[in-house]
Amino acid sequence: MTDVKRSKKRMTKQRKIILEVLKNTTCHPTADWVYDQVREELPNISLGTVYRNLKVLKEMGEIMELDYGSTYSRFDGNPKNHYHFVCNNCERVYDIDMPVKNDLTDIANDHTDHLIEYHRLEFYGMCSKCNSNNIKYE
Incomplete structure (x- = not known):
């Protein structure tokens, strides 16, 4: 396994904080909302980093992405089918x-x-x- 693939599966500090934000809300937020919340703990994080990490967390099966065909998705900290x-x-x-x-x-x-x-x-x-x-x- 290459370092690039391994790094995508690792639970980094940024991913952990994003995951905690999602698990501690029931509002099914947008990436922008997650970004605003994560910036309180990681002020230098970029919106692009949040988007990339949301994608990786989805690929890891840690979160669910809800795409309703609009210009943005919503995210759910509960990855189990519901x-x-x-x-x-x-x-x-x-x-x-x-x-x-x-x-x-x-x-x-x-x-x-x-x-x-x-x-x-x-x-x-x-x-x-x-x-x-x-x-x-x-």
Whole structure:
């Protein structure tokens, strides 16, 4: 294994701090938000370094990247498969505390020639905060 490959798998100080930030929040933040939080402990870290380390942490299986087709991704410190709720109004992302329906993957495999390895499921609607503010969709 080359030094470059080995360094990507090592838990560096920067990666450890980024991971701690993600594990200590439930807001499913953007990379910019993570950058702002990490700068409190590592003032000289660059945004590019945060992006690179988020990618490596994802490759290591330490975090989950939630890509909703927008110009930015959100990140989750819980890498285990679980469901999310996305508010159509404020765009916040919440975990849904319910068991993953692993048989859904098996059912889908029975209906295709493709090999489905896992599924990711998001629910969409209005979060309780927006709903309590009586926000209406236009």
